[in-house]
Amino acid sequence: MNEQNAHGDDTKISTITDEHLPSRRDFLRQSSRTAAGIGIAAILGNLGTWALSLGADNEPIKVGVLHSLSGTMAISEVSLKDVVSMAVQEINAKGGVLGRQLKLVVVDPASNWDLFAEKAKQLLVQEKVAVVFGCWTSVSRKSVLPIFEEHNGLLFYPVQYEGEECSKNVFYTGAAVNQQAVPAVEYLMSKEGGGYKKFYLLGTDYVYPKTTNKILRAMLLAKKVPAANIMEEYTPFHHQDYQTIVGKIKKFAAGGGACVISTINGDSNVPFYKEFANQGLRAEDAPIMAFSVAEDELRGMDKTALVGHLAAWNYYQSVDTPQNKQFVANFKAYCKKNNLPDGDKRVTDDPIEAAYFGVHVWKQAVEKAGTTEVNAVRKAVYGQKFLAPGGEIMMDEANHHTHKPVLIGEIMKDGQIKVVWRSKGLVKPEPWSEYTNPEKGCDWVQHQGTYKKA
Amino acid sequence: MKSVIGIGVIAWCLGYCVMGGLAAEAQMNVPPSSQLEQALVDLSSETEGTRDQAVRLLIEQGDAALLPRLEELRANADRSLRMAIKPVADAWRHRMNLASPDADTRRSAATDLGTSGRPAAIPWLEAAAVNESHRWVRYAMEESALLLHLASDNPTVKQQAASKLGDMRSQNAVPALKELVQAGSEATASEPQKTLAQAATIAIERIESWNVWSSAIETLFRGISLSSILLIMSLGLAIVFGLMGVINMAHGELMMIGAYATFVIQECFKLYFPESWFDSYYLAALPASFLAAALFGLILEATVIRFLYGRPLETMLATWGVSLILIQGARMYFGDLTAITAPSWLNGGAQVLVGVFLPFNRLFIIGLSILSVIGIYALLFRSSIGLRVRAVTQNRSMSACLGIPTRKVDAYTFAFGSGLAGIAGWALTLVGNVEPGLGQNYIVDSFMVVVTGGVGKLAGTIIASLGIGGLNKLMEPSLGAVYGKVLILVLVILFLQRRPSGLFAVKGRHAEG
Numbered sequence: 001m002n003e004q005n006a007h008g009d010d011t012k013i014s015t016i017t018d019e020h021l022p023s024r025r026d027f028l029r030q031s032s033r034t035a036a037g038i039g040i041a042a043i044l045g046n047l048g049t050w051a052l053s054l055g056a057d058n059e060p061i062k063v064g065v066l067h068s069l070s071g072t073m074a075i076s077e078v079s080l081k082d083v084v085s086m087a088v089q090e091i092n093a094k095g096g097v098l099g100r101q102l103k104l105v106v107v108d109p110a111s112n113w114d115l116f117a118e119k120a121k122q123l124l125v126q127e128k129v130a131v132v133f134g135c136w137t138s139v140s141r142k143s144v145l146p147i148f149e150e151h152n153g154l155l156f157y158p159v160q161y162e163g164e165e166c167s168k169n170v171f172y173t174g175a176a177v178n179q180q181a182v183p184a185v186e187y188l189m190s191k192e193g194g195g196y197k198k199f200y201l202l203g204t205d206y207v208y209p210k211t212t213n214k215i216l217r218a219m220l221l222a223k224k225v226p227a228a229n230i231m232e233e234y235t236p237f238h239h240q241d242y243q244t245i246v247g248k249i250k251k252f253a254a255g256g257g258a259c260v261i262s263t264i265n266g267d268s269n270v271p272f273y274k275e276f277a278n279q280g281l282r283a284e285d286a287p288i289m290a291f292s293v294a295e296d297e298l299r300g301m302d303k304t305a306l307v308g309h310l311a312a313w314n315y316y317q318s319v320d321t322p323q324n325k326q327f328v329a330n331f332k333a334y335c336k337k338n339n340l341p342d343g344d345k346r347v348t349d350d351p352i353e354a355a356y357f358g359v360h361v362w363k364q365a366v367e368k369a370g371t372t373e374v375n376a377v378r379k380a381v382y383g384q385k386f387l388a389p390g391g392e393i394m395m396d397e398a399n400h401h402t403h404k405p406v407l408i409g410e411i412m413k414d415g416q417i418k419v420v421w422r423s424k425g426l427v428k429p430e431p432w433s434e435y436t437n438p439e440k441g442c443d444w445v446q447h448q449g450t451y452k453k454a
Numbered sequence: 455m456k457s458v459i460g461i462g463v464i465a466w467c468l469g470y471c472v473m474g475g476l477a478a479e480a481q482m483n484v485p486p487s488s489q490l491e492q493a494l495v496d497l498s499s500e501t502e503g504t505r506d507q508a509v510r511l512l513i514e515q516g517d518a519a520l521l522p523r524l525e526e527l528r529a530n531a532d533r534s535l536r537m538a539i540k541p542v543a544d545a546w547r548h549r550m551n552l553a554s555p556d557a558d559t560r561r562s563a564a565t566d567l568g569t570s571g572r573p574a575a576i577p578w579l580e581a582a583a584v585n586e587s588h589r590w591v592r593y594a595m596e597e598s599a600l601l602l603h604l605a606s607d608n609p610t611v612k613q614q615a616a617s618k619l620g621d622m623r624s625q626n627a628v629p630a631l632k633e634l635v636q637a638g639s640e641a642t643a644s645e646p647q648k649t650l651a652q653a654a655t656i657a658i659e660r661i662e663s664w665n666v667w668s669s670a671i672e673t674l675f676r677g678i679s680l681s682s683i684l685l686i687m688s689l690g691l692a693i694v695f696g697l698m699g700v701i702n703m704a705h706g707e708l709m710m711i712g713a714y715a716t717f718v719i720q721e722c723f724k725l726y727f728p729e730s731w732f733d734s735y736y737l738a739a740l741p742a743s744f745l746a747a748a749l750f751g752l753i754l755e756a757t758v759i760r761f762l763y764g765r766p767l768e769t770m771l772a773t774w775g776v777s778l779i780l781i782q783g784a785r786m787y788f789g790d791l792t793a794i795t796a797p798s799w800l801n802g803g804a805q806v807l808v809g810v811f812l813p814f815n816r817l818f819i820i821g822l823s824i825l826s827v828i829g830i831y832a833l834l835f836r837s838s839i840g841l842r843v844r845a846v847t848q849n850r851s852m853s854a855c856l857g858i859p860t861r862k863v864d865a866y867t868f869a870f871g872s873g874l875a876g877i878a879g880w881a882l883t884l885v886g887n888v889e890p891g892l893g894q895n896y897i898v899d900s901f902m903v904v905v906t907g908g909v910g911k912l913a914g915t916i917i918a919s920l921g922i923g924g925l926n927k928l929m930e931p932s933l934g935a936v937y938g939k940v941l942i943l944v945l946v947i948l949f950l951q952r953r954p955s956g957l958f959a960v961k962g963r964h965a966e967g
């Protein structure tokens with residue numbers, strides 16, 4: 001095939017570059033042909049744009065999905081792609097947005113941060129999508145941020161994160177630190193939560209645990225917990241040997257009143273919990289409060305070592321609302337129908353819910369704005385309310401984050417999480433923590449993003 | 455709700471059947487039942503004082519037989535009532551559990567009673583400790599009773615408790631003792647407080663000095679445990695890389711295959727065998743993981759590696775490609791639903807001394823690595839196959855001249871090394887998780903061990919894994935996991951600068967280029 005092509009090219013070139021130069025007549029003929037060609041193309045092009053402008057009302061709206069479908073993060077992110085597709089399908093079944101259907105453009109950044117930036121650019125510049133739902137890790141979000149800001153794109157980011165960010169082009173539907181970590185620690189300090197006095201902050205060595213623990217440490221010190229009662233420790237990614245750390249926790253927890261605040265990420269969790277149980281520590285001696293272990297991660301773990309430990313999120317599959325029952329059933333049915341791996345054994349969790357209602361919030365905003373134009377949609381998102389599976393949520397009036405309830409849960413044998421405490425009403429998101437950055441605020445209405453509080 | 459009542463009823467039955475002695479004792483001084491009834495009503499009282507009194511009365515005089523009543527109350531309780539019920543129900547349940555047939559449950563109950571701060575539990579604990587046969591459960595019971603004594607108002611009782619806790623080297627008593635020292639050092643301290651502080655200081659010193667010993671023992675054990683894991687990972691590599699000179703980047707994925715074979719066997723046991731057999735799946739998975747990995751190694755050797763003998767760089771690239779294919783293949787086929795439940799006889803651990811706790815799974819891996827080393831030595835140095843392997847390793851052409859089928863020997867050796875990787879994967883399911891990237895986490899460490907030990911020397915691999923594992927655990931407590939690992943790598947680099955061919959260099963005629 002290749003050879004043939006090369007051969008064909010050769011002959012063509014030879015006709016032109018041959019010794020025999022084109023005569024005047026040939027030249028005229030050729031140029032007139034070219035001119036006619038250009039003319040026809042131009043007419044066709046005009047026709048095309050005219051046709052497009054006529055048919056624009058029914059042209060589907062492109063919606064981008066930027067989640068890793070391969071590589072290390074695929075285990076977590078594939079579920080988000082699935083739920084976004086499900087939400088889009090739901091919206092399309094009800095007649096779409098502004099009378100137009102939604103069309104998904106799914107790309108695979110393959111857990112590779114450079115590829116995230118590249119694919120984001122592709123979505124915004126080449127595909128010209130109206131909105132992108134995507135990213136999981138903070139580093140992937142940070143790497144696409146400049147692209148979204150440069151091309152004025154719109155990203156809905158569904159995962160709990162460390163805060164300290166306030167971008168005009170991102171809506172954060174996951175929790176800020178004050179909506180997950182801070183209330184979780186306050187709960188542990190309360191009488192109801194066990195009145196714990198010693199805190200072992202343990203995490204994987206990257207930005208989310210470090211920033212979260214920085215905030216937690218500031219908060220604990222502000223609440224008069226002596227510095228000697230706070231331990232902080234980090235492990236490399238994929239750390240497998242937790243013997244020494246669990247030994248330290250054991251010494252630290254002797255005499256009671258100690259708890260572990262875990263921001264351990266991904267595949268280190270199983271070795272950690274196993275070692276914890278095998279060294280004879282129980283949830284009663286020192287409960288582990290985890291911010292990165294949700295139902296979807298529990299699916300692939302041996303739960304015996306985790307039972308009785310705690311988690312803090314804004315949603316669990318076990319939340320008892322009619323819309324959540326429907327949502328869980330729909331998600332399972334969707335996975336089964338589309339032959340996704342594990343079918344109806346799939347579970348929902350916090351990031352899945354946040355990704356799901358993100359799509360609906362965007363849809364409502366587009367309908368309010370009457371257009372998919374980013375600046376108009378952004379304004380329309382402010383104050384948008386939606387009855388999410390876990391209960392009604394509200395987008396903040398100015399800071400691009402989401403007002404959500406906080407739920408503390410206990411891990412059960414079947415991999416579900418039982419709610420043991422819930423916040424009164426919705427918690428207002430604070431991208432800049434009051435403990436580490438009390439002077440900073442985030443506001444895109446009165447100010448230009450991050451501003452200095454008076 | 456029904457199930458809650460059900461549990462309550464079962465608990466009630468247990469309460470009667472199991473703890474005949476205690477129940478009888480409770481019956482002797484049964485308070486007028488009306489008093490307990492009144493307390494149950496008082497639990498819902500608005501005033502805190504009445505409620506606290508009711509709680510105290512119920513804990514002291516009630517027993518688990520009343521649990522169903524509590525559950526009934528709880529069913530339509532508000533938050534404050536639920537909070538009031540919890541300590542009562544917990545205390546009764548723990549009291550009942552002190553007589554449980556399961557040692558772990560008894561010990562948990564004793565520990566929880568010790569931290570509950572309820573002096574009412576002291577007689578229960580002391581009574582239970584007298585009849586207790588298990589050494590460490592008795593220890594927990596005595597310790598808890600003393601901890602409760604330590605919180606009493608009587609200074610002589612306190613002092614006795616403090617010195618006894620010191621005798622017991624009780625780690626759990628340190629915070630309470632420190633508080634006593636603190637109270638004694640204040641300017642306003644009374645005379646009994648000061649003498650108490652002295653006793654507490656002595657006790658703390660004794661506990662702390664024992665602590666140094668127990669930490670040392672535990673660190674040693676952890677070092678040996680990590681070494682055994684490193685060793686079991688590196689043994690297969692030592693054969694494939696060391697003896698055959700093949701740099702197999704897919705070695706980690708052979709471990710992954712072993713781990714997945716274990717998972718498959720586990721699932722089969724879940725599906726096709728009665729539940730009581732479940733724990734034996736793990737033993738059945740040993741040959742399965744060895745054979746699966748060995749078979750795969752055989753295929754890999756026959757299709758890729760045999761064409762690349764003597765070309766290490768190409769081998770490296772080709773096997774790396776194979777490893778990527780295997781990882782993504784596992785991810786696609788198995789997804790992420792791969793939890794391995796360790797058999798119950800490998801859960802938990804054994805306490806050998808105060809504060810020294812040895813997990814069974816780690817002991818198992820240590821034993822396994824020792825057995826593997828013995829097995830490999832027997833095979834290589836005491837069998838005819840081993841003789842051939844060594845002959846081919848030392849001088850291929852001479853062996854061929856003498857009629858040894860070198861091709862076959864290569865294939866078997868490679869398969870054997872791969873099978874060892876499968877066993878490593880099998881063992882690693884006890885400490886880690888089973889996921890496609892499993893091999894990647896270990897491959898670097900394995901190469902590090904083999905290279906440090908000296909390529910081609912099994913003894914080197916053993917010493918190197920002991921050294922690296924031991925050093926790592928020695929440094930980790932002070933440096934933390936991240937810098938501990940960095941320092942290990944720096945040390946290995948420095949070591950290899952000094953001795954490029956590792957600990958045990960091959961010398962003499964066999965040391966061909």
